[in-house]
Amino acid sequence: MKDLAEILVYIIVTGIFLYSVILICFYIFIGINSINETREYLNKNEITDYRLLAASPHAPSVSILAPAYNEGATIVENVRSLLSLYYNKLELVVINDGSKDDSLQKLIDAYQLEKVDFYVNYRIPTKEVKAVYKTKHPAYSKLVVVDKVNGGKADALNVGINITSNDYIICIDADCILEHDAILKMVKPFLEEGDEKVIASGGVIRIANSCEITNGRLTRVYLPENYLARMQALEYIRAFLLGRMAWARLDGLLLISGAFGAFDKEIAIRCGGYNTNTVGEDMELVVRMRRYMHEQDIPYKVTYIPDPLCWTEAPETATILNRQRNRWTRGTIETLRFHKKIFLNPRYDLLGALSYPYWLFFEMLAPLIEFVGFIVFLLLAFWGLINWHMFFAFLLFIIFFGYLNSIFAIYMEVFTYNQYRRRKEIIRLIWAALSEPFFFHPFVVWAGIRGYFDFFRKRKAWGEMTRRGFTKPKEQV
Template identity: 50%
Template sequence: MDSNIYQILLEYINIVFLLFTGLLFIFFTLMGYLSARNSIHYRHKNSFGDISRIMGSPLAPSITIIAPAYNEGLTIVENIRSLLSLQYVNYEVMVVNDGSKDDTLQKMIDAYNLVRAERKTDPDLKCKPIRGVYKSTLSSFSKLTVIDKENGGKSDALNAGIFLSESKYVGCIDVDCLLMPDALLHVVKSFSQRSKKRVIAVGGVIRIANSCKITGGTLEAIRLPKNWLARFQLLEYTRSFLLGRMAWGRIDSLLIISGAFGFFDREIALSVGGYDTETVGEDMEIVFRMRRYMHERKLPYTIEYMPDPLCWTEVPEDLGIFINQRDRWARGNLETLYRHKDMFFNPKFGRLGMLSYPYWFFYEWLAPLLEFLGFFCVLLFIYLGILNTEFFIAITAMVYGFAIMFSFYAVLWEVWSYNQYTRTRDILLLLLCAIIEPISFHPLVVWSAVRGNYKKLFKIKSGWGSQVRKGFAKA
């Protein structure tokens, strides 16, 4: 009798795994198709029209680029120089020094001839106290504003910038990011090209700058990262941004805009209270609230997503820093999903409630936990002698093969669309990364997610963790 029960139970487990795997294959195949359709549509839509005309137009909307800085003395001067060289007429660069303990503020003062400016600030602003506002005495740096405030974290620093800005749009970026000179032209075009729906946010692809040659804030040569951990992240970013988020953008169901490159309608961002300072997943959480705000008021809106290589950033090359980063992302996911749990399969929120939220719940949050649990289940089944070895090997090989094919597709789609890595050797190295990623890099991602969820569920206090910058390569 016991043997029959085991057999029936195992058959059910096999069927569930087979159905789940089949659904994943269908879902990711559909994602690849939708992302391709969206990329082709975007390229066709932007193949005509001269965006440079926006730059000199007196009607160009105002934009404030907000860049929080905490202990960024190593690269702050060069990063600001890059932001000040963008091709746009009506923008402000607002660097928020979030109580840095190093020489970040002093380096900015020395490099850009900053002096305290008479600018009234509301003492009741929902951010940590502001210690001073600085402007340059040189007209060539008139676009630069530096806010010095007490430390409150990235979200608090971004809120200070949003509250003090007077522009129509605000761009929230990481200060170490390198924006392409025409980035704001593309952003403004994305905000302006809709007539029936209000564009409340614009996001884009994040590219990996590790090992690239950058001089004077200008990207001179694109190189594949020398560090293997950075290479795996490049592959992951290509797959996630160029395929995943492009697909969600195609059906207007995108729920996250990267904190490294996100632009918002300031009016709507203020209406929802800015960033939530109680979560470490602030970039995802604010998009949830902005979408809810528009949905609940039945206002027509959309979020635009651009695949252009407009933003380049440095990713962790140290394993400990990388795990801390992914640990933080997992905690942010769980916090945001819990706060907006009423959206789960709620038809009131349309595709967001019926499709986007369930995807984030089952795939982005639950899947790593199931993978981790599944590993121990396999060991247990082996110990009990009840593992269906043939089925296990077959389904593992099938999943492994599909994962490789999907990564190959992402790499080849990148080559076809923007072709940032032109050397054959670089493409072959990325394809090699795709082959070994499932058994080397992916387990690290799963472990980081499990650790982050464990910390959050058992209320183990953990903040952002240290982020050590190496600085961009200059030669």
């Protein structure tokens, strides 16, 4: 019996060690590729004059689709921000997904909206559209507001796709604040496409908590005062500036954030639009579009823009953050399950050989492996089967490598876009990184485990995502 236990311990320890080594190698690989991709992007766009694109009559027509559900706290200011974007052929479609608050009425009052007759071409099946609103005010001529029966975010986005007649769609969250030139930079990859058709493009998401927002525009950037929001600011820098950029270089992106992503509308329609049977509709659509292009043997690519273009309000309470991460976990599981055909399938090239396996083992399964590993550790400690010298050496190595990865991400931020210009804020980001393994990371793992529980319970709900709204912060010194 003792020999069997020792063999079991050896297998578990070896498995965890190999998993960690492979993950560390991936992080180093991602870091190197992110450096190269960011450098190439900065050099390539250093002399680009986006004003020419903005005024060009040949610029493609773009529609921003902004689904809104109970966004009354921020909706008017956010729509004002979107209407001020620097682009000529632009339409803003706000889809009120059966809100229970005063979101629709606030829009009607603020933008002098009137109900109009509008034919909806249901190329993608959706819930019923109750009304379409426009205004005669010339300053708001780009705005279209759709009121529909509640069907969830994916259904609302599909309504937006049906409503618009423009060439490209940009899907955002209604609580986002975009930089004035965000559309110009997102559209540029579509104009530069050669033999490979650009089917989607993503942008960097940043945290707007504690930032100064005036008349729907971000006027000054501050590091979030709230601890959870500050941890998410660090997490987003690491994920977008390192992870997404590296996968973009390899053309292996499986995810474009639902908070800010651009798509070729016709390809999205051919693929059936957003899937209403998952809470991870953003990731699922990207994977389905990529599958479609592979199966039709059409050369394509998915691009990513490292400029800080979109600012969003991050959850500041454990309850709301838990709901968000729970949903992300369920969405990842659903997407990878829907498209399991890709896994190690040579027909899908790098998508099947590298991207899908990475997401399966190091994104989807990561919280489960960590949780099971912790339970096994407690059992082995109870049975006295742990070599404590090896354990602490291995633990310290993992923690310090995590610190190194976070410090590297902060370094990349400072020496590229440098949004947090005060030394005090950089120090606070570093302190946030030091606390992450002991507070924030365990919380995220537990939220992921709860996501697994809810997935197996077939829970489909998004969970209420209460917004505080953007407010001008107190003077910071």
